[in-house]
Amino acid sequence: MRLTDDQRAFAEGRHGEAAAAALRIVADTGALLGAERLIPVSSAHIDGCLYHGDSGTEFAEFLYRGGGRVRVPATLNVGSLDLLRPETVLLDGHRRQMALRLMRAYVALGCRATWTCSPYQAGHRPGAGEQVAWGESNAVAFCNSVLGARTNRYGDFLDIACTITGYAPEYGLHVKANRAAKVLFTTDAVSDRLKGEDAFWPVIGALFGRRVGDAVGAVDGLGGFAGEDRMKAFGAAAASFGSVALFHIIGATPEAPTRDAAFQGAAPEEIVAIGPAELRQALDWLSTSAGGAVTAIGIGSPHLSLAEFENLLAELRGRTARLPFYANTGRHVVQRLDELGYRQQLDAAGVTIVADTCIVTTPIIADGHGVLMTNSAKFAHYAPGNIGHEVLYGSLSDCVETAVAGRVVRDPALWR
Amino acid sequence: MALSGRTLFPGRAEGVLLKLGAPLSFWGGVDPDSGRIVDGRHPQRGAAIGGTVLAVPRTVGSSSSSAVMLELIRAGHAPAALVLGQVDAILIVGCLAGRELGYACPPVLEMAADRIAGLATGRYRVAAGNGDGVLEKIGPSG
Numbered sequence: 001m002r003l004t005d006d007q008r009a010f011a012e013g014r015h016g017e018a019a020a021a022a023l024r025i026v027a028d029t030g031a032l033l034g035a036e037r038l039i040p041v042s043s044a045h046i047d048g049c050l051y052h053g054d055s056g057t058e059f060a061e062f063l064y065r066g067g068g069r070v071r072v073p074a075t076l077n078v079g080s081l082d083l084l085r086p087e088t089v090l091l092d093g094h095r096r097q098m099a100l101r102l103m104r105a106y107v108a109l110g111c112r113a114t115w116t117c118s119p120y121q122a123g124h125r126p127g128a129g130e131q132v133a134w135g136e137s138n139a140v141a142f143c144n145s146v147l148g149a150r151t152n153r154y155g156d157f158l159d160i161a162c163t164i165t166g167y168a169p170e171y172g173l174h175v176k177a178n179r180a181a182k183v184l185f186t187t188d189a190v191s192d193r194l195k196g197e198d199a200f201w202p203v204i205g206a207l208f209g210r211r212v213g214d215a216v217g218a219v220d221g222l223g224g225f226a227g228e229d230r231m232k233a234f235g236a237a238a239a240s241f242g243s244v245a246l247f248h249i250i251g252a253t254p255e256a257p258t259r260d261a262a263f264q265g266a267a268p269e270e271i272v273a274i275g276p277a278e279l280r281q282a283l284d285w286l287s288t289s290a291g292g293a294v295t296a297i298g299i300g301s302p303h304l305s306l307a308e309f310e311n312l313l314a315e316l317r318g319r320t321a322r323l324p325f326y327a328n329t330g331r332h333v334v335q336r337l338d339e340l341g342y343r344q345q346l347d348a349a350g351v352t353i354v355a356d357t358c359i360v361t362t363p364i365i366a367d368g369h370g371v372l373m374t375n376s377a378k379f380a381h382y383a384p385g386n387i388g389h390e391v392l393y394g395s396l397s398d399c400v401e402t403a404v405a406g407r408v409v410r411d412p413a414l415w416r
Numbered sequence: 417m418a419l420s421g422r423t424l425f426p427g428r429a430e431g432v433l434l435k436l437g438a439p440l441s442f443w444g445g446v447d448p449d450s451g452r453i454v455d456g457r458h459p460q461r462g463a464a465i466g467g468t469v470l471a472v473p474r475t476v477g478s479s480s481s482s483a484v485m486l487e488l489i490r491a492g493h494a495p496a497a498l499v500l501g502q503v504d505a506i507l508i509v510g511c512l513a514g515r516e517l518g519y520a521c522p523p524v525l526e527m528a529a530d531r532i533a534g535l536a537t538g539r540y541r542v543a544a545g546n547g548d549g550v551l552e553k554i555g556p557s558g
Contacts, residue, residue: 021516028512029505032424047480053448053487059513136480155482155506157513213474243475288456360444384456385444 001031007038010165018066022161029158030169038167039174041151043126044074045119045143046163047135048156049106050361051080051091051099059157060105063164070110071166075119077136078303079103080362083115084331084355090363099362109160115356116330118232118303120147123332128254131174133162137245138302138378141235144246146228148254150174153245173246179255180264181218181248183211188221189275195222197414198311199395201230202377204274205237207282211272214243218262223251229305236302237377241285283415286380286393291410294392295370297321297403298359300328301378306336313345315400321350322406324365325399328358350403360386373408375399418552419531423544424503425511427523430541431496432557434468435532436460442481442488442507451493469540469551470495473529475504485510489519497522497542499551501529525549 003011010023030038048056080099082088091099107113114122120142126132128148134140135154143149152172154162162168172178185208187195194200208217226249238244248256256262299312304327312327327346334355337343346353359365360382365372372389374380375396383389394402394410401409437459440446445455451466466488475481485507488494498507503526511521523544539555 025509025512025516029509032503032508033505048483050480050483052443052480052483053491055486055490055514055517056483058490058517059486062517153506155509156480157482157486158505158509285457382444385454 001027001035002037003027007167016067018063018068019164021066022063022068022164025158025161026165026167026169030171033169033171035169035171037170039131039170040166041072041131041133041162041168043072043124043132044159044163045077045124045134045136045139046074046106046111046159047077047154048160049076049079049103049115051095051102054098056156057098057102057105060102060109063160064105064108068109068164070163072163074111074163075114075122075124076106076111077115077117077139078357078361079115080357082354082356084334088352088354088364089357090366111163114330114332116303116332117301117358118305118330121305121332122330131168133159133168135159137239138232138236140245141239141247142232144173145235145248145253146231153243177264179216179246180266181216181262182269183215183217184268184271185217185219186221186271186273187219189273190221190279195225197395198230198233199375199414201233202237202375203279203282203286205234206241206285206377207274207278208234208247209238209240209242209244212238212242212244214245216246216248218248218250218256218259220250220259222249226252229308232302233377240378240381280415283393286377287391288384289371289390289392291392291408293371294323294373294402294408296324296326296365296372297399298326298328298372298374298379299376299396299399300354301358301360301376303358304329304333306333309333309337309342311396312351312400313342315397316349319349319404321403323403325351325403326354326359326364327351328354331355365389373399373402418550419527421499421525421527421549421551423523423547423549424500424508424526425521425524426544426546427521428543429496429523430539430554431467431469433471433535433538433540434463434465435471435535436473439474440472441475442484446484446488448484448487448491448493451488465495466493468495469497469499469542471499471532471535473501473532475500475507481506482510482513486513489514489521494522498524499532499542500524500526501532502526523549525551527551
């Protein structure tokens, strides 16, 4: 690893003990990954604010006490508490206190208190080709794929280490040549009607993720249907069911105006044809429950955009949910909900707005052994392990109709 | 027979081999309070990874796995050593952060996934030095 004078100054402790530790972490990780140098990054999204145990708080406070401060602008991913409505989260005394200390430590380091896994919809949108250091798997996928900025998957600790030093190892997706697609997914056998359904996107995202693993893939035939929230849902699914950090939707994402551009002129190494049979299989992965009963509804992983709240209100049509209904979002959207008068409508409909955190990362749902219905592949993937719930996947409409009826309502015609 | 691998994090340790039969995300897949696999879809759900030589052909999922790794280290439920089929910077960063905080962290070796697949059950020793390391069977599982 060749360090520049500025980087050596960090390593030698001239910016303090925390900055030296941060540079060691960045440089050692880079060496493991075969990077020859560290490159400057212009922004970061930090995924270190969830309480997984006291060690995370210990590390953040270690950095703060050692004089660590952010060198580039950084947004914060979700924490384990809803700071806007503290009673939402059921964490007990010690855990609650440590979770709060963790969140405060990251703010003290100079990060912006955004508390969202959709930072790209909270005003943090690096430009195409910009080098950044982002954490949170869905945010990484969106940042690389939809914005065309360049980041690897920065896990907890490495992300703040990059933010404090302003450097990241040059390897992987920071390098243009590594951003070329290798695997082509075709969708000729999927109807245009289905491609135009929001509920299709998490399903094909899960399928894509499981097939492609950590390779770069490109999907053909979806360009005309790919809105921002659909690509967000696709990326979150692909990053949960695989290790996808970059995907291309030919005709929609910035590095894939054409198939040739997505593959940087090379031929696909593998072609995967997706049709109704593959989609049915992926749909099965998204549910662990046979669909007999549902105890709660959860939407908003990644955090809901304003447009997604508008879709929710349109589906509700003034009706009230009889089942607990959790809509997870960031405070950037909560502010808009208040301004537009949507909050009152959601309250009246029995929808619990969860901000700054979400239902699968911290205890919010009291009953630990229910069945969660969701339109999010990421919730479907993580709810069984994280909160002990079975999951049932459905469209937003299925989720709302089930909540209103108080029993499972699903429209099977959607998938024909 | 000793197998050589590349050192991803140095150290020496021994334990009973636990070879994962499917990819695992530590975040959402391992309970940091107990060290048990809790991913409902994982074939080894319920198995405890603490103190084992954990062989992982492929990892998946969330970038929060570094935090779960560090918490397993702090709470004493970390594997004794890790043998990875591919470099997983997210897990190793948990060790790098642990080192800065003064914790003893498990050695990590990288070894081809097909060689991991061929490992017999038993007790193993990992010696991960500067650059290269060795994985050696030293006895039966019991």
